[in-house]
Amino acid sequence: MKKIAIELTNVSRKFISPTGVSTLALHDFSMTLHEGDFCAIVGPTGCGKSTALGMITGLSPPSSGTVRVFNQPVTKIDPNIGFVFQADAVFPWKNVIDNISIGPIYRGTNKREAKDKAAEWVRRVGLSGFEYHYPHQLSGGMRKRVALAQTFINEPKILLMDEPFSALDVQTRALMQDELLGLWSENKASVVFVTHDIEEAIALADRVIVLTKGPGKIKSSYEINLPRPRDVSTARYSTEFINLSKQIWSDLKDEVHI
Numbered sequence: 186m187k188k189i190a191i192e193l194t195n196v197s198r199k200f201i202s203p204t205g206v207s208t209l210a211l212h213d214f215s216m217t218l219h220e221g222d223f224c225a226i227v228g229p230t231g232c233g234k235s236t237a238l239g240m241i242t243g244l245s246p247p248s249s250g251t252v253r254v255f256n257q258p259v260t261k262i263d264p265n266i267g268f269v270f271q272a273d274a275v276f277p278w279k280n281v282i283d284n285i286s287i288g289p290i291y292r293g294t295n296k297r298e299a300k301d302k303a304a305e306w307v308r309r310v311g312l313s314g315f316e317y318h319y320p321h322q323l324s325g326g327m328r329k330r331v332a333l334a335q336t337f338i339n340e341p342k343i344l345l346m347d348e349p350f351s352a353l354d355v356q357t358r359a360l361m362q363d364e365l366l367g368l369w370s371e372n373k374a375s376v377v378f379v380t381h382d383i384e385e386a387i388a389l390a391d392r393v394i395v396l397t398k399g400p401g402k403i404k405s406s407y408e409i410n411l412p413r414p415r416d417v418s419t420a421r422y423s424t425e426f427i428n429l430s431k432q433i434w435s436d437l438k439d440e441v442h443i
């Protein structure tokens with residue numbers, strides 16, 4: 186029996202603006218993610234997807250309900266959690282090796298060892314030859330590879346991803362999705378992946394959760410039983426994939442209808 190990695194129970198999150206305006210971002214939201222599982226969340230803009238991730242990180246406590254990570258209440262930022270966001274989180278003034286080694290150095294690994302480890306990650310994400318390039322000398326896809334290496338080098342038990350590939354062109358995006366699945370299959374982190382792209386959600390995840398328009402609550406949830414390992418560019422042609430895609434799109438269409 187797999188352990189529970191993340192558990193949100195009847196969570197709501199309200200924001201109060203400086204002028205006193207209250208926004209209920211998420212309402213009575215519950216989800217459970219087991220160790221090593223890959224869950225995607227889709228939903229209309231502003232429905233509270235990023236808010237849900239923020240509560241798992243410990244950056245933004247819930248207004249009511251409970252958030253537990255590996256059975257412990259979330260009270261602070263947990264070093265076992267890795268993040269990848271839409272914006273590149275790479276340091277522009279550091280080269281590729283220095284960007285990738287920064288996590289282990291902050292965690293107390295000596296510089297030599299951290300750089301050796303980073304060199305191995307440079308190879309794993311296909312950036313050999315670019316070790317001493319700076320982010321502005323790399324393409325968007327290459328910068329994303331740096332971001333993935335920066336995260337995976339810390340061997341996170343939980344990986345939170347907020348539209349990480351949305352700024353990439355279609356081909357690079359498919360490559361990065363395959364890259365992510367490859368890294369995940371070795372590391373087996375528990376992943377929560379937020380996206381607007383239904384096909385991306387189905388191609389990557391074991392489960393896709395659809396949220397209603399804000400304040401978000403769960404509208405539907407689908408188990409994705411496509412075989413693994415998956416090749417994202419071919420998986421999308423299967424009948425099962427197409428049917429899931431139609432069903433999820435139909436759920437979402439009701440929510441974005443104006």
Ligand SMILES: Nc1ncnc2c1ncn2[C@@H]1O[C@H](COP(=O)(O)OP(=O)(O)OP(=O)(O)O)[C@@H](O)[C@H]1O
Binds near residue numbers: 201230233399
């Ligand atoms: N710090 C904040 N202060 C006030 N309101 C906030 C804050 N953060 C989020 N909100 C509001 O909470 C709601 C949910 O925002 P959130 O960013 O979680 O949505 P989302 O589903 O991730 O949106 P998108 O798909 O557009 O990225 C929105 O109405 C947003 O304006």
